[in-house]
Amino acid sequence: MSADQNLRQRLSGLWRRVRHWLRVQFGAVPLLGWLAGALVAVLLEMFLGTPLARLLGMSKPPVLFGFTVVLKTPAYIPSVLAYVLLIYILPVALVARFSIRPANRLAGGLMRTSTLLSVAVHLALLYATLHLWAGLSDYRLLVVRLMLIAVMLTLSLNVVNGYMGEFSCSHPGFMALGAYAASVFTIVLFAQDNTFGAPLLPAGLGPFIFPLGLILGGGLAAVGALLVAIPSFRTRGDYLAIISLAFMFIVKSLFENLEIVGGARGLGGQPDWAGLPIVFAWAVICVWTINNFVRSTMGKALNAVRDGELAADAMTVDTSRTKMVAFLFAAFWAGVAGGLFAHVLRYVNPGTFDLKKLAEVLAMVYLGGLNSVVGSIVGAVSYNLLSEALRPLELYKWIIIPLLLILVMIFRPTGMIAFREFDVVRLLQPKKPAPEVVIPGSVEPQAGG
Amino acid sequence: MALLSVHDMTHWFGGLQAVSGYNVAVEPGQIRGLIGPNGAGKTTVFNLITGRYKPTEGQILLDGQEITGLPPHKIASMGLARTFQNLRLWRHMTVLEHVKMARYSKITYGLAGAFFGTARRNREEAEIEARAFQLLELVGAVEWADQIVTNLPYGMQRRVELARALAIEPKVLFLDEPTAGMNPEELVQMMEIVRQVHQELDLAIFLIEHRMKVVMDLCERIQTLVFGQVIAEGTPEEIRNDPKVIEAYLGKEVMA
Numbered sequence: 257m258s259a260d261q262n263l264r265q266r267l268s269g270l271w272r273r274v275r276h277w278l279r280v281q282f283g284a285v286p287l288l289g290w291l292a293g294a295l296v297a298v299l300l301e302m303f304l305g306t307p308l309a310r311l312l313g314m315s316k317p318p319v320l321f322g323f324t325v326v327l328k329t330p331a332y333i334p335s336v337l338a339y340v341l342l343i344y345i346l347p348v349a350l351v352a353r354f355s356i357r358p359a360n361r362l363a364g365g366l367m368r369t370s371t372l373l374s375v376a377v378h379l380a381l382l383y384a385t386l387h388l389w390a391g392l393s394d395y396r397l398l399v400v401r402l403m404l405i406a407v408m409l410t411l412s413l414n415v416v417n418g419y420m421g422e423f424s425c426s427h428p429g430f431m432a433l434g435a436y437a438a439s440v441f442t443i444v445l446f447a448q449d450n451t452f453g454a455p456l457l458p459a460g461l462g463p464f465i466f467p468l469g470l471i472l473g474g475g476l477a478a479v480g481a482l483l484v485a486i487p488s489f490r491t492r493g494d495y496l497a498i499i500s501l502a503f504m505f506i507v508k509s510l511f512e513n514l515e516i517v518g519g520a521r522g523l524g525g526q527p528d529w530a531g532l533p534i535v536f537a538w539a540v541i542c543v544w545t546i547n548n549f550v551r552s553t554m555g556k557a558l559n560a561v562r563d564g565e566l567a568a569d570a571m572t573v574d575t576s577r578t579k580m581v582a583f584l585f586a587a588f589w590a591g592v593a594g595g596l597f598a599h600v601l602r603y604v605n606p607g608t609f610d611l612k613k614l615a616e617v618l619a620m621v622y623l624g625g626l627n628s629v630v631g632s633i634v635g636a637v638s639y640n641l642l643s644e645a646l647r648p649l650e651l652y653k654w655i656i657i658p659l660l661l662i663l664v665m666i667f668r669p670t671g672m673i674a675f676r677e678f679d680v681v682r683l684l685q686p687k688k689p690a691p692e693v694v695i696p697g698s699v700e701p702q703a704g705g
Numbered sequence: 706m707a708l709l710s711v712h713d714m715t716h717w718f719g720g721l722q723a724v725s726g727y728n729v730a731v732e733p734g735q736i737r738g739l740i741g742p743n744g745a746g747k748t749t750v751f752n753l754i755t756g757r758y759k760p761t762e763g764q765i766l767l768d769g770q771e772i773t774g775l776p777p778h779k780i781a782s783m784g785l786a787r788t789f790q791n792l793r794l795w796r797h798m799t800v801l802e803h804v805k806m807a808r809y810s811k812i813t814y815g816l817a818g819a820f821f822g823t824a825r826r827n828r829e830e831a832e833i834e835a836r837a838f839q840l841l842e843l844v845g846a847v848e849w850a851d852q853i854v855t856n857l858p859y860g861m862q863r864r865v866e867l868a869r870a871l872a873i874e875p876k877v878l879f880l881d882e883p884t885a886g887m888n889p890e891e892l893v894q895m896m897e898i899v900r901q902v903h904q905e906l907d908l909a910i911f912l913i914e915h916r917m918k919v920v921m922d923l924c925e926r927i928q929t930l931v932f933g934q935v936i937a938e939g940t941p942e943e944i945r946n947d948p949k950v951i952e953a954y955l956g957k958e959v960m961a
Contacts, residue, residue: 548822553805553812553833555819556798560806563795570755570789572782572810572873581816627797675797 284687285352288366289359291381293351298388301343305392312338319395323645360686367684374684383536390532401532401600403640404539405593410620410636411546411629412589417618418626418674419550420582421562426484426500427590427617429507432609433480434473434591435598436517439526441469442599447525451516459527466529470538470595477591478584480507485583489576504614511606522605523598530599538596542589547629547678549585558582559627616643619657623664625671629678635671706769708733708909709754709785709877714763716753716933723749724933727763729911731877736903736910738924740917740944742953746933747913748790751879755787756780768876782810786875788866790882790913794854800865801850804837805830807872840868843905844898860891864898871902878902880912884919892919899923921945929953 305317312335318325321344322336352359366374390397409427416424444452446462457465484503488496512520549555557578560568569575598604616639624635642660646653664672707730714727723746731737739747753760756777765773772780781787786807794803811833818826841847844864849857854865863883870878883899884892896919903910914920920927921941929937929944931953937944944950 544822545820549819552814552819552822552826553802553809553830554814554816556802556806557809559798559802560795563797564793566757567789567793567795568806569777570757570781570787570793571807571869572778573806574778574809585820 281353282349284356284360286356286359286363286687287378287684288363288381289352289355290348291378291385292355292359293348294385295381295388296351297344297347298385300347302388302392305343308342309335309339314339317343317392319393320399320641320644324648327646327648363684363686367681367686371681371684375680378684379540383533386536387532397532398600399640399644401530401535402597403637404535405597405600406617406620406636406640407633408539408542408589408593408596409617410624411543411632412586412593413617413621414624414626414628414632415546415550415558415582415586417621418628418632419555419558419562420579421558422579422583423494423497424484424500424583424586425497425614425618426481426503426507426587428609428613429500429504430477430480430587430590431594431597431613432507432511432604432606433477434470434594435604435609436473436511436523436594437476437591438469438473438595439523439598439604440517441472442466442527442529443523443525445469446527449525451518462527463529463534466527466534466599470592473595474588474591477587477594481584481587482580485580489579489583504609508606508609511609518605520606522603522607524603526599526602526604528599528602530596535596535600538592542592543629543633546585546589547680549582550629551677554578555582619661622671623661625668625674625676628671628673628676630676631671631673634673638672707731707766708768709911710766711754712764712766714750714753714760714765716749716758717761722933724753724760727930727933727935729928731909731911733876733909734903734907735926736899736924737912738920738927739911739913739930740915740920740927741930745930747930748881749933750930751787751881751913755785755879778810781873781875784874784876785879786870786873786877787879788863788870788881788883790885792862792866794862794866796855797853799851799853800841800846800857801834801837803854803865803869804840804872805833807869808833808836810873837868837872840871841865843871843902844868845894860887860894863887863891863895867898867902871906875908877909877911880910880914882913882915884914884916892916896923 301317309315309317314325314332314335318336318339322332322340325332326336363374366377386400390400409431413424413427416422440452442462443449445457445465446455446459448454480503484496484500488499511517517523550558557568557573557575560571560573561575561578565575568578594609620635620639621632622635623639624633625631639657642657643653646656649656668674709729709731711727711729714724715722716724727750729737739750741747749758752758754765756772756775756779759774763773764771767780767783767785770783772783772785775783795806798806812829814823814826814829817823818829838847838850841850844867846857846861846864846868849861849865854862857865867880867883880899884895887895899910899912900923902908910923912920912923924941927939927941927944928935929947929950936953937947937950939947
């Protein structure tokens with residue numbers, strides 16, 4: 257046996273042992289335990305972050321797990337590693353590990369009382385963590401909100417490209433429709449604007465009427481989707497891809513030439529109503545309704561249409577209605593996401609909704625995984641984090657990200673987490689400790705002969 | 706009155722007359738067979754009646770209602786189910802999901818139920834699921850319920866397709882070569898299942914089959930189709946002894 261082979265075998269044996277150890281230690285941690293750990297880590301950072309960063313020789317705590325700092329000044333690598341280890345990794349791991357019993361008991365108790373309560377508690381913990389973490393810098397706040405919007409976009413596109421198996425390119429267009437409709441709605445009603453004049457309603461009403469503006473935006477996007485769907489759903493194949501791509505460009509040039517909303521200069525001055533709680537709430541509603549839909553027999557009809565339209569038709573599925581409903585529904589959520597996007601940045605211009613945006617959304621869908629709600633969430637979050645982390649590399653970022661995508665396509669052609677059901681009840685369930693098993697690979701295979 | 710009746714149905718594919726002047730009357734509770742050499746137009750007859758193609762001429766009545774030219778999903782939901790010659794299962798879906806899917810037209814919870822997971826939706830989904838399990842039990846595929854269909858052995862896939870068609874609660878069931886590609890053991894099981902389904906669910910069955918043993922054993926009446934035309938109709942005994950059938954279908958060597 258050559259030395260190289262020997263080393264490789266030892267390494268893989270070591271890796272297996274590490275994985276086994278991790279499974280034994282952390283296999284029984286319920287989601288509640290992880291969330292508690294994350295909350296503790298964030299609290300730690302809140303109180304000890306700055307002193308610790310100073311101690312390690314940095315001027316302030318690293319904003320995004322240190323990626324940005326390290327890429328700018330590689331000399332900070334040890335400090336950043338120590339910081340991440342002490343503030344994030346160790347606290348999360350320790351809390352998760354040593355709260356296994358109480359966390360499991362609590363998770364079980366919550367679940368027995370009511371699923372709704374359990375969901376509410378988990379969401380509250382998640383929100384608290386995000387809120388505290390994002391509260392430490394404006395940059396983080398922006399990143400988190402844009403990330404949640406990206407989740408909505410990705411998930412809604414996954415309904416069409418993953419669950420329905422068509423290829424739609426018009427998501428930036430739907431987003432633009434939603435963004436402009438919601439912006440015009442809020443600016444006309446609540447903002448002092450050169451074109452639209454004085455506000456019509458008192459500003460105090462704003463936050464209550466804002467959801468209507470978003471729904472209006474989603475509705476307009478759905479109307480746009482109808483225009484795409486009518487000609488392209490008569491047949492299968494590439495028609496939808498081509499027509500939807502054309503639609504995206506039409507919408508973009510429409511807004512570029514529509515002087516009343518600022519033309520190519522864009523439209524600004526949206527009221528500041530899209531704070532973290534609002535964006536978080538909309539993202540939760542989006543994930544909830546889409547997950548409900550794709551798990552119902554009605555939504556599963558999309559899969560049937562994708563995997564065999566003929567058979568679906570013969571099994572009483574109204575295929576054109578199914579496709580139409582899903583496409584409009586997806587466009588609605590893209591529109592809502594667009595409306596939120598405009599109010600987070602408080603400025604929109606047509607140039608945002610171009611091919612680059614399309615490439616980004618498609619990348620998030622295919623990176624995360626087709627036909628999977630979890631996949632879309634993971635895809636959107638990881639893509640956004642990566643994109644922000646690599647920002648200091650400037651142009652090289654656009655070499656690294658596509659390369660990663662190519663690698664994903666080679667090794668997991670349908671994405672990281674594809675074709676997985678998102679079963680909320682199972683996710684929140686308490687966990688049983690990992691059964692004691694013989695470590696696979698601990699018994700060395702005997703060389704034959 | 707016949708449960709399903711077809712009057713003078715003719716279909717042209719361009720300049721080719723695939724089916725000409727086809728008539729049939731399927732009585733309630735009857736098992737009927739359609740045989741004929743390759744390319745005779747048997748599957749085309751099925752496709753015409755189930756709405757995949759629209760007949761050039763002719764009239765089709767299901768339980769007294771005209772169904773000529775309706776889209777397939779409408780016809781299916783009115784009580785005409787079918788299976789396919791080459792399995793058409795959905796490759797990413799589980800067995801249970803297949804059978805549930807055929808209840809699509811019976812869903813009443815609407816979009817609100819689908820989006821917001823209402824209590825009504827949960828109740829209805831549970832009912833659909835219970836019914837699906839019953840049907841899987843009937844065809845003997847219940848232990849595969851959670852599997853993706855492509856993981857199943859071939860004969861089992863055929864059974865799933867049958868269960869799926871039954872979930873429509875059909876009045877008439879079309880089986881397009883239900884035993885194609887099966888080994889002798891699977892064949893015997895399938896025939897047994899078809900018999901059992903026929904007895905328990907009280908439906909009329911119309912099947913296309915190549916294997917004489919299956920047709921002769923199962924069917925009460927048989928039609929022979931050659932080049933789109935019915936050349937003989939009768940009981941298995943009559944068909945077996947009809948010289949026209951023997952010549953056209955079974956070949957001339959038999960006569961010699």
